[in-house]
Amino acid sequence: MFFNSLAFAIFLPIVFFLYWFVFNKTKSTQNALLIVASYYFYSCWDWRFLFLLVFSTFLDYYTGIQIEKGKSENSRKFWFWLSIIVNLGFLCVFKYYNFFATSFSDLLNGIGFKASPILLKVILPVGISFYTFHGLSYVIDIYYKRIKAEYNFVDYSLFVSYFPLLVAGPIERATHLLPQVKIKREFDFQTAKEGVYQIIWGLVKKVIIADTCATYANAIFDNYTGMNSFSLILGAIYFAFQIYGDFSGYSDIALGVSKLFGLDLLRNFNYPYFSRDIAEFWRRWHISLSSWFRDYLYIPLGGSKGGLWMKIRNTFIIFLVSGFWHGANWTYVIWGFINAVYFLPLLLSNSNRNNIDAIQLKFDFDSVKVMFSILYTFSLTCIAWIFFRAKTITDAVLYIKRIFSSRDFSFQFLENERYSYELIGMIGLFVLIEWNNRNKVEPLSGKRSLLKVALAIAAIMAFGTFSDYKEFIYFQF
Structure with a gap:
């Protein structure tokens, strides 16, 4: 269901009417309606992949609670890495497996070995990169004790599957959206x-x-x-x-x-x-993804606090990963590499924060x-x-x-x-x-x-x- 389709033009007013005039008694009924609407919205793409969304939701909900309850650091790490590995595992299988298999086969053929890759005949589940990152940020924030685990499964499910952002973002943070989900909303005309x-x-x-x-x-x-x-x-x-x-x-x-x-x-x-400049461009373009990589990859790698080579390394890592996030094609990786090269002179001259004013x-x-x-x-x-x-x-x-x-x-x-x-x-x-x-x-x-x-x-x-x-x-x- 596209935002620019007749189906959505019918879907949205119906959900809006039910939300404010039928299911408006409590926060729980509002959230329940939005979850049903979100699952229907997602199933319009391909209902067979709805189980992935539900599984990812339950996985991060459960592991988040186990991380918070963990009595030892080893226990917390176990549940943390379980969530990270399973989430990224699904993402890699559906989005990147064929790419890696084909690239490795091409490499072997290029050096004289005959190889035929075994490819998976699967389609990419729409929105998987976005809702996976929603869950990952939630689990990471719990592990580092930035937030508390959410025990209300309905509230957490809405945070992950909320239909306006489900298939193409923005990539939300639990610190921003969950507090809004947990209170009853009142209609405001303005x-x-x-x-x-x-x-x-x-x-x-x-x-x-x-x-x-x-x-x-x-x-x-x-x-x-x-x-x-x-x-x-x-x-x-x-x-x-x-x-x-x-x-x-x-x-x-x-x-x-x-x-x-x-x-x-x-x-x-x-x-x-x-x-x-390019630094300002990346503060203005796809802000939710840029800030996600900054907070959950760039800063944990050391950010710009280390020496010169660490700064350069981290800059290239974040741009290359950002490029690769966009798709399983070397063109996206090169696109990320080019932007890293653009960014490098600003980093070396310490002028990447010059243009932050209006x-x-x-x-x-x-x-x-x-x-x-x-x-x-x-x-x-x-x-x-x-x-x-x-x-x-x-x-x-x-x-x-x-x-x-x-x-x-x-x-x-x-x-x-x-x-x-x-x-x-x-x-x-x-x-x-x-x-x-x-x-x-x-x-x-x-x-x-x-x-x-x-x-x-x-x-x-x-x-x-x-x-x-x-x-x-x-x-x-």
């Missing part, structure tokens, strides 16, 4: 209105920006060998806006839907393409430098996105090589593809709206909000009628 506005703006990003850019990005990436330099640059830019509109659009819808039920989710995007522009030279920094950072990001989008490393390398070797900057693609100029204008308008509202959670609030909402809905319906793309990119992760 919060619900903000949620509706955020849902609509998320649909604008997805249906109008991401899905439209996808058509053109796919046409260029799938035929890059016949494209000139300018067209290939356009392809990278189109994909940059496709993945931003797609993923941040999903996050906006998830946050907006959750507001309808009186629950606040972690913000996942903060206008990342206005970043002045952007303020004036008519002076410093503002010119800021705009140049934003364009430079966006350009670096687009180059990295080529590896993220390409099917193979070879395709990505040849794509970039052709940008510099073609040296043809004529409007080849623009002139041969319908509505190309209109798309560029639409992207430009979208950037201006985002820039004007860069200090807001979503741009539809404020003055003339009803007019902006009406125009947004009309545009969504117009573009959605002709859209060929329904799935969200991050569902595959």
Whole structure:
């Protein structure tokens, strides 16, 4: 069930009505309804994998209690590592086994040994990377005594399986969501209105920006060998806006839907393409994942407290693991490696925390430098996105090589593809709206909000009628 589908447009109002007008007597009935709705929502993808979600939920619920009750350190460690190994084991089998088997087979064949990998004929359970990380953070926090174990199974189940964040995040923390789950929610009209506005703006990003850019990005990436330099640059830019509109659009819808039920989710995007360096970009892009790796991998490895080589090592580890988290393909690993290389000069010069203030522009030279920094950072990001989008490393390398070797900057693609100029204008308008509202959670609030909402809905319906793309990119992760 997609957020941008008719099925969800029917599902959401029904759950909303039942939540506030039928099951609104106690916190327990509210939570029970949301769990049933969440399991139904997940089973719409493939009911056969519902057992994985239930098993993962029960595993971390039970091991969390055993860790807290453990009378010895050995007992606590046993239950802790049991949860870690089983969770990561399921993730590796379903997401990475075929990748490792194929890669190892290719390595043996490359050095002269004939090998045929034994592959598993399984599909990737949607959302497994996200709900696995929910459970892992919970168990880790209990082990290090940052939180207490949750003894109410219904409350904990809702934390793991809450449908707005279930299949593509944001990756929630028990410290943030569980306290909200444990109290009865009261309806607040203003919060619900903000949620509706955020849902609509998320649909604008997805249906109008991401899905439209996808058509053109796919046409260029799938035929890059016949494209000139300018067209290939356009392809990278189109994909940059496709993945931003797609993923941040999903996050906006998830946050907006959750507001309808009186629950606040972690913000996942903060206008990342206005970043002045790569460090700032990663503080603004997929915030819940970046902060997860920071808190549960980077800091335990020593963070930036050790010597220079430890800092470099930890930086590359976190970016490589982040790339690998996205999918079982070497292109994602290289994408992570490239971002680590981008980050390295900032780390070495101790300037990775320079741009943490809000952007303020004036008519002076410093503002010119800021705009140049934003364009430079966006350009670096687009180059990295080529590896993220390409099917193979070879395709990505040849794509970039052709940008510099073609040296043809004529409007080849623009002139041969319908509505190309209109798309560029639409992207430009979208950037201006985002820039004007860069200090807001979503741009539809404020003055003339009803007019902006009406125009947004009309545009969504117009573009959605002709859209060929329904799935969200991050569902595959």
